[in-house]
Amino acid sequence: MELLILSLYILFTITLVRALLSLLRSSKTSPKLPPGPVPLPVIGSFLKLGDKPHKSLAELAKIYGPIMSLKLGQKITVVISSPALAKEILQKQDLAFSIRSIPNAAHAHGHHIYSTVWLPVSDQWRSLRKVLNSIIFSGKRLGASQNLRQQKVKELIEYAGKCCQEGVAVDIGSAVFKTSLNLVSNTIFSIDMADPTQDSVKQFRHLIWQIMVEVGKPNLADYFSILAKMDPQGIRRRLTNLFGETFELFGRLIDERLELRRLRKSRAENDVIDILLNISEETGEINRTHIEHLCLDIFGGATDTTSSSVEWAMAELLRTPETLKKAKAELEQNIGKGKPIEESDIPQLPYLQAIVKESMRLHPPAPLLIPRTVETDVEVYGYTVPQGAQVLVNAWAIGHDPSVWENPTSFMPERFLELDVDVRGRDFELIPFGAGRRICPGLSLAIRIVPVMLGSLINSFDWKLEGGMKPEELDMDDKFGITVQKAQSLRVVPFPV
Ligand code: HEM
Numbered sequence: 001m002e003l004l005i006l007s008l009y010i011l012f013t014i015t016l017v018r019a020l021l022s023l024l025r026s027s028k029t030s031p032k033l034p035p036g037p038v039p040l041p042v043i044g045s046f047l048k049l050g051d052k053p054h055k056s057l058a059e060l061a062k063i064y065g066p067i068m069s070l071k072l073g074q075k076i077t078v079v080i081s082s083p084a085l086a087k088e089i090l091q092k093q094d095l096a097f098s099i100r101s102i103p104n105a106a107h108a109h110g111h112h113i114y115s116t117v118w119l120p121v122s123d124q125w126r127s128l129r130k131v132l133n134s135i136i137f138s139g140k141r142l143g144a145s146q147n148l149r150q151q152k153v154k155e156l157i158e159y160a161g162k163c164c165q166e167g168v169a170v171d172i173g174s175a176v177f178k179t180s181l182n183l184v185s186n187t188i189f190s191i192d193m194a195d196p197t198q199d200s201v202k203q204f205r206h207l208i209w210q211i212m213v214e215v216g217k218p219n220l221a222d223y224f225s226i227l228a229k230m231d232p233q234g235i236r237r238r239l240t241n242l243f244g245e246t247f248e249l250f251g252r253l254i255d256e257r258l259e260l261r262r263l264r265k266s267r268a269e270n271d272v273i274d275i276l277l278n279i280s281e282e283t284g285e286i287n288r289t290h291i292e293h294l295c296l297d298i299f300g301g302a303t304d305t306t307s308s309s310v311e312w313a314m315a316e317l318l319r320t321p322e323t324l325k326k327a328k329a330e331l332e333q334n335i336g337k338g339k340p341i342e343e344s345d346i347p348q349l350p351y352l353q354a355i356v357k358e359s360m361r362l363h364p365p366a367p368l369l370i371p372r373t374v375e376t377d378v379e380v381y382g383y384t385v386p387q388g389a390q391v392l393v394n395a396w397a398i399g400h401d402p403s404v405w406e407n408p409t410s411f412m413p414e415r416f417l418e419l420d421v422d423v424r425g426r427d428f429e430l431i432p433f434g435a436g437r438r439i440c441p442g443l444s445l446a447i448r449i450v451p452v453m454l455g456s457l458i459n460s461f462d463w464k465l466e467g468g469m470k471p472e473e474l475d476m477d478d479k480f481g482i483t484v485q486k487a488q489s490l491r492v493v494p495f496p497v
Contacts, residue, residue, distance in 0.1 A: 031377060031384035034078055036060070036069040044071030046223065052480050054367035057081070058397035067381055069389070073223025076389040081397040083404060083428035086435070088380055089372075089393060090428070094436040095121070101373035101390040104221040104228055105214065108239035109247065114293035117301070117370065121437065127285045128294060132441040135279075136187075136272050136298075142444060145187055146343050152183045153452055157340050157460050160494045169466040169491040172314050176453055177307035181205055183449065184302045188272040188295060189253050204249060211242050212304050216481025243296065250292045272298075301442050304483045305365040309450045313359035314457065315490045316411045318465060319474045323413055324458065327351055331459040338497045340456035343448045352455050354416035356447075357423060357430065360399075362411060364432040365483040367396035372438075395431050396484075404429050423447065461494035 037045045037060065048070070050056045057079050061068060066082030080089055089097045098121045102112045112118040116132065119125040135141065156179040163170045178194040181204075185193030193204045219235050221227045231237055257273055269275050276291045286294070317324040330351045335341050346353065372391040377384050385391060400408045406415070421427040424443065425435035433440035440446070457463075465474060477487040 031386055032382070033076070033386065034067040034069040034380075034383040035064045036071075037064070039071035042073075044073055044223075046072050049218075052478065054394060054396040054480065054484065057368075057392070057394050058400060061394065061397055067383055069383075072390075073220070074225060075223050076386055078385050078389050078391045080391065080393045082401070083398055085381065086393050086395075086398060086431060087428040089391065090425075090431070090435040093378060093380065096374055096376075096378045097372045097391055098436065098438055099373050099375060100438075101371040103215075103371075104219055104231065105235050105239050108236050109243040111243060111293060111296070114290055116294065116297050116441070124290075128290065129441060131276070131279060131286065131294070132298075135275055137441060137444050139444070142448065148186050149183050149449060149452070150340075150342060152179050152186065153340055153449075153456050155179070155182070156453065157456055160457065160461060164461060164494040164496060167493065169493045172457075172490045172492060173307055173311040173486065174489065176310045177209075177303055178205065179453065180303045180306045180449070181208065181299070184299055186271075188298065189257075190271045190273075191253075203245070207242060207246055207249075208299055208303060211239065211246070211300060212481065212483070214239050214242065215300075216483070246296060247292045250295050254288065254291065298442070301440070302445070304485075305442075306446055306450055306453075308363070308365045308483050308485050309356070309360060309446070310453050310457075311486055311490050312363040313355055313450070313454050314463075314492070315474060315476060315486060316359050316362070317355065317458065318463060318490075318492060319471045319476065320411050321471055323355065323411065324463075327355055327455075327458055331455060335455075335459060338460055340460060341452055343452055345455070346448070346451050349451070349455065350417060351413060352451050354413035356451050356454065357416045357421070358411060358413040360423060360432040361405070361430055362399060362409075363478065363484060364395040364399060366432070366434075367480075367484050368392045368394055369431070369434045370438075393431070393434070395434075398429060398431065460497065462497055463492045463494055466491040466493055 037048060039045050040047075048056055048060065049072070058081065060070070061079065061081035066080065066085045068079050068081075070077050070079065080086055100118050100120070102118050106112040106115065106118050116125065116128040119128070156175060159175060160170050181194040182192045185191055185204075214235050217233065217235055219233060221231055221233070221236070254273065254277070257277065261267060261274075261277070267274070267278055267281075269278060273291075273295075276286065276294070280286050280288065280291065317327060330349055331337075331341065334348045335345055341349070369392070372393075374385055374387060374389060374391065376387050379385075398404065402408050421430050423430055423432055425431060425433060425439045428435065433443045433446070465471070474490075475486075475488040478484045479487045
């Protein structure tokens with residue numbers, strides 16, 4: 001904290017003069033920026049963000065409207081908070097807004113020049129997206145790897161069964177995080193990466209967790225160019241070490257696989273790493289560095305988001321026992337009491353699907369999506385989004401807008417039974433996965449595994465909050481990071497059904 005204050009103090013003296021000069025210069029020629037709060041010298045409107053920017057920005061949007069601009073440090077940030085404007089940015093003018101605003105931390109190990117998440121729309125990005133969309137997450141491949149995911153869900157249920165026998169609580173977020181990690185690591189490398197008995201991967205879970213923590217920290221270096229090289233909070237330095245350890249581990253696993261392929265004289269496509277190595281050998285479109293960074297993107301993109309989705313949905317169900325009862329009734333009728341559910345069951349479970357949508361409306365794991373920027377000035381609804389501005393789409397604000405949703409703060413899955421609204425990026429009132437060409441490539445996997453994990457947990461056990469806590473006492477506060485998590489982890493005790 002002292003470091004932050006000291007950095008701000010130094011900044012104040014160095015940049016005040018600069019800021020005043022540029023203010024004088026720009027006042028003559030400034031474009032018509034969207035409305036927004038008057039910035040303070042040097043720090044701009046930084047303090048208005050607070051520790052839950054998605055909520056503070058939603059409040060500001062009530063004053064300044066669905067397109068507003070704020071000066072955060074030196075960076076102009078344009079915030080979008082309505083379905084119509086989200087459609088304009090993510091669909092109608094998609095190409096102009098398809099470049100990411102790259103955070104300083106993403107420069108660790110040059111991740112920004114290899115990562116699907118941060119690369120601009122380019123041949124390299126297209127190649128990587130093609131690998132993700134048409135190979136790794138194609139319907140055919142996802143269908144073929146279904147049994148593997150089912151096995152991991154079975155292990156989650158067995159773990160909850162053990163807690164049930166011992167009468168102890170399950171930390172839902174942590175148990176599902178472990179399942180998601182194993183699910184992804186089996187898809188890519190055919191091994192359990194969250195298994196503490198495997199030496200080579202003992203620290204992996206901790207590593208991914210630490211990366212999430214560091215990436216989620218607000219970084220002064222993103223808002224004051226003068227601090228970019230200095231890295232005053234040490235975030236890029238710590239991430240360089242964490243990425244280094246992760247790439248070392250991926251590198252070892254890739255070497256082991258290359259050796260196995262050499263010995264077996266086979267290039268069989270048993271998992272994603274085989275597919276990636278084959279593409280690399282056959283087309284040269286991607287190399288080993290791309291593969292390592294792609295693995296990081298997949299682990300980073302998949303684990304935290306899916307586990308927080310399941311944890312929030314479970315928390316909402318436990319807080320509203322009548323919805324839990326309805327969900328259990330639907331599962332009992334279609335699947336049979338006490339059984340885990342399978343991906344092929346999902347179409348028969350409209351109420352479960354509605355629960356997942358409703359929970360993602362209230363708790364989008366990435367509430368501000370992933371920041372974008374523009375290379376030139378772009379006109380939107382009569383305003384100018386200036387070149388280099390950071391553009392945030394507030395999916396949380398859209399999901400809580402009373403002009404879009406009746407009783408927006410209530411958890412009412414029933415609303416989706418009558419509404420033809422989906423999460424696939426076509427309906428801009430519900431965009432937890434974003435939309436347009438940069439829409440989440442893991443969507444097709446997420447919409448299979450989130451309902452399967454949630455449905456299996458609620459169908460296999462009856463659940464009670466730990467310590468005799470009443471549903472209405474459940475703390476639903478969130479904490480902002482790379483994804484928005486429950487501030488208090490959800491601890492629930494399973495009972496036999
Ligand atoms: C509940 C689960 C998930 C949620 C809510 C989620 C959400 C998002 C969002 C909001 C974006 C930004 C979209 C935009 O800018 O319009 C994104 C991008 C991305 N997601 Fe996901 N995601 C989830 C699961 C996954 C999974 C399973 C993967 C595994 C590969 C993944 C990998 C990525 C990648 C690589 C990007 C960057 C795409 C690009 O910039 O081209 N996500 N995700």
